[in-house]
Amino acid sequence: MPDLASQTIMAFDFGTQKMGMAAGQALIESAYPLPLFPMKDGIPDWAALLNIVKTHQPHLFLVGLPLNMDDSESELSIRARKFARRLRHQTNIQTLMVDERLTTREARDELDYYQAQGRGKKLSADSIAAALLIESWYRHPAGIQP
Known part of the structure; x- marks a missing residue:
């Protein structure tokens, strides 16, 4: 596996109807939202x-773990873990779960900012999340195995 500085990272904000996705480059600590991905249940x-x-050729996947504020897991947490395990199985790429609490709220704030500037028409809060x-992982590179 390449060193951290040369890693391409993909992140997923799992959802039952749609999934936010993003990609980033660890070398420059960048992250950018990708189009929403449709999900069927x-x-x-x-x-x-x-x-x-295949297009992005990531070295690492991050999957958001939707924990409750009291650290307990929900049905969505269980489903996100299952998605992460299947993703790792399908690709053989290291996959980590990352606490996603409050990212949706922060993402909505960022989306409002971009829309106010006329730049957020094609962005989604889920992909910004x-x-x-990814940006959070750059600051604290830890994760939980799915």
């Missing part, structure tokens, strides 16, 4: 998703 079109993965997962 929490299940992606794996062929389409793997095609996107995925980019925030």
Whole structure:
């Protein structure tokens, strides 16, 4: 595996109807949102998703873990973990879970800012949240195994 500085990272803000995605480059600590990915009851079109993965050639996946504020897990947490395990199995790429509490709120604030400047028409809060997962990971590179 390449050293951290040369890693390409992809992050996923898991959802049952849609999933936010982002990519980033560790060398310059960048992260940028990708288009929303449609889900069918929490299940992606794996062929389409793997095609996107192939395009970005990541070295690491981050999947948001939606914990409750009291650290307990919900049904969505269990489903996000299952998605992360399947992603790792399908790609053989290291996959970590990252606490995503409050990222959606922060992402909505950022989206409001971009829209106020006329630049947020094609952005989604879910994909911005995925980019925030990457940025958070740069500051604190830890994760939880799915």
